Amino acid sequence: MDPPPPPTSQSSTPTAPPPSSTSNLPRLAVLPPSKTHPFHPPAKRINTGADVPHFLSSLAYHDIGVFILQLTRALCPRKLAALSSSSSGEIQTFPLDAPRSDPSPVTNLREMLHKVEAMIDEVPPQKGPRRFGNVSFRRWCEVLDERVEGLLKEYLPGVLWEGWGEGVMGEVKAYFLGGFGSAQRLDYGTGHELSFLAFLGCLWKLGVFEGEGEAQRGDGEVERSLVLGVFEPYLKVIRRLILTYNLEPAGSHGVWGLDDHAFLPYIFGSAQLTRPITDTEPMPLEGSVPGAPQPSDVAKPAAVDLYRDSNMYFSAIGFINDVKTGPFWEHSPILFDISGVKHGWGKINKGMIKMFNAEVLSKFPVVQHFPFGSLFSWDTDPEAAVPAQSVHMASHAPTNVKPPPAGSGSGTAAPWAQATQMPGSVGGVPSGPGIPYSRAPWTATGSSGPTVPRGGVPDTGPPAPTAFPRGQPGTASNQFAVPKAPWAKD
Template identity: 50%
Template sequence: MTTIPCLGQSGPLASYTEPTKRIHDGTDVQFFLQSLAYRDITTFILQLNRSLVPRKRSADGTIKEFKPDSPCQEDLLPQVRLIQQLVSKLEALIAEAPPDTGPRRFGNVSFRKWYQSVEERVEGFLRHVLPETLHPAIVEVQAYLLGSFGSAQRLDYGSGHELSFLAFLACLWKLGYFNAEPEKAELQLTESQADTTPQPQDQYREFARTEPHIVLAIFRPYLNLIRTLIQTYNLEPAGSHGVWGLDDNSFLPYIFGSAQLCPPLPDPDTEPPAPTPTSGSLASSPDPSIVTKRNLVEKEAAHNLYFSAILFIHNIKRGPFWEHSPMLFDISGIKDGWGKINKGLIKMYDAEVLSKFPVVQHFPFGNLLRWEKDPSARPVIQTTHQSNQPLRDPMNGGGSTNATGTRPPGANVGTAAPWASGAGTRAPPPLGFVDGVTQAPWAKSSAVTPGARGRMPPPRSARQSPGQSTHSQASQPTSRST
């Protein structure tokens, strides 16, 4: 993996617009994968990912790791602390909407009361967080923030909502919010905070880049808020792959957590830049196989995002780990180190989140994340998943749509299975779909049907690295969309 370009910080724009839905069918997904928005999102993910890889100081050979307790709270940029306050205020609103009592099969309807409270107050919260010069941008960043807490209609949460929060942070990054000096950004700190704020030059000397702050001091508290919402209101998984998905709700903590455990990069102050590691591990990193041992996971969860996500699974699921989380169990057997896992997870995220219609169909586009073709984008390579994307827009009378959202002439057909041909005959089903059942990416056609209790876990020798399998083998998710 080569070094990556940085997502530019363009500062305030001339105009802003409320983000709108543009993805109506599989053809629109193809356009999205060549859009400026896709370029900015993927670049931002890679920046955050690389920023968490440990650094080796050339002077004394010591290794600097990025953990939730580094940087210290007093070292955080004022902008970061303001976003932390925003997340804390959102969590405090849960007390105003206690869950309804009584048994429920699906999500608790009190989540709608909490979400309504957020809708009513989010603009005021953002006006407190953003400098006055960026207040016109609230119309855009607010849409992504509101989209990051789950669906109040479906009472669910999934990786598409997580993507929305990433987009919220990417918009702030593009606006130059995290690079603004406090006195120029007119940040509204309280008097007690202002007294303890380190001088900007001291901050930037220790933390030349702010991306680790964004993940460890903002994204991590956001994850804690989401886990509280899921457990408080019993939110359903959105767009779940069933047991063959990586996780019912999240994906990004596995990427960022694996980056924390990669082999160290050379000191950027004294050494030339090196590619992000794609194999090997930090010498002190835990073995991936400990995911099945809750006591060991608990020790690592406080310091690492990957294991904090694993611990949440242990908290909400019962039974053998390999049975309820077979994909993560499969990853735990990879022998090439956390660098290999990190590389595979990034590829898998592109295939299973950004390239999937059920996940990105509700993602809106404005002037910060633009629905325009990237002139430098490469042609999208067709895969089994992409060729099986939905081609009909229910809001358009059930007919097919193209990238502009209009129905082609003569496309007045009903909904059919993704592998059904237009002539009434059926083409072979996609790989991984055997006898009407979606199988694990590493399973053969003769394997035991998924979900059969009491079966043995797949042999570790048969495991693949993340990113190798689901893009070409696992079938499209068929449950709710995010």
């Protein structure tokens, strides 16, 4: 049976409410312009696993969380007000391929990414088989580094450089360059993806998207343009870099992780398919928009091809299918397990946010290279709660731990709490013995296997198993047992 057509925007007639309608929901603050702002080049601060708890109590962590939730919520389908008392409300969705009127800063950033992608043609990969990344990637990074300041000055508004004075370039440039992988290690991973997100966050804080006419845009419209009009094109550049230079996964758990290179498209893509909300409602925690594909469709190549041009989740799955062979359940067991979630895309989105916090922001191998400046600050958030210590952090804990600073107590919940009620890491879901694989936080912990079909029999390869055997703790068979997503039964 052919999958249903992808959901599209069902109405564009009703006008969007003013931005003030969600003023009570968290948003990344825009700084007032000042030539005296104390910019300083972002520097490495996370040197050991013992530094991760400080990061989870920092202003940078808070701002990253607020910005991700702000972008994610903007992508949720909207209930539009009824046009008359006798008509029912309509629903508006935000697919990738729908017509948009992007603000000029978004259009400029997309053009800049096109220039960055064109540099790949200038630096062809060296020929011949290679076990690891192609060394020509180092030359590509050199070219980008040589041109980056010119590109930023050409495509970002002049007021950014004139209104903030010296130092702003150093911070903006560091996060932008950090978003394209490591020339030294010839790899790319979720830490680099996080750096590009911070680049967009820097521009938001500096008021790049507050220009003339932008304040009149509807609620979440600029945020949607940022994700669909900048972040998805950025991912396309990254995918071409990975294919061209055979970049290694950075900080990946391999088959035990969600994805070799990316994480955010799964958060943003699941948000596109959640239950519709009004402009004043918080993030939905379960349910799907009418007409959305089933989560199990990710295991069907035909369905993935149908939806990959309209949805970021399926676009990311499509790239996996482009580069990996064999049954989906075999090479992507975590994503396969998630495909059995029974409570819709809202449940998946909630779990993805939890998992991102636990497997990206709370893991030393991923965040160790994230630099801290004035815009994403290492300073302690005075309202932060003491982060829950994960097994991973405990293994790096120093013997002479100082008590938390006065006033840090229980504090305010992390920015994720509104959407997920989560602490700094996923409590009760430690990494398994042996290989520290991810455990998706939305299936019942200890489940012996998925209990709902995952799209039937895959299009290719042997049938998907209905249960994955798990060995005895501490044994080799347990180390190589397929990980379970502990949220699918909630």
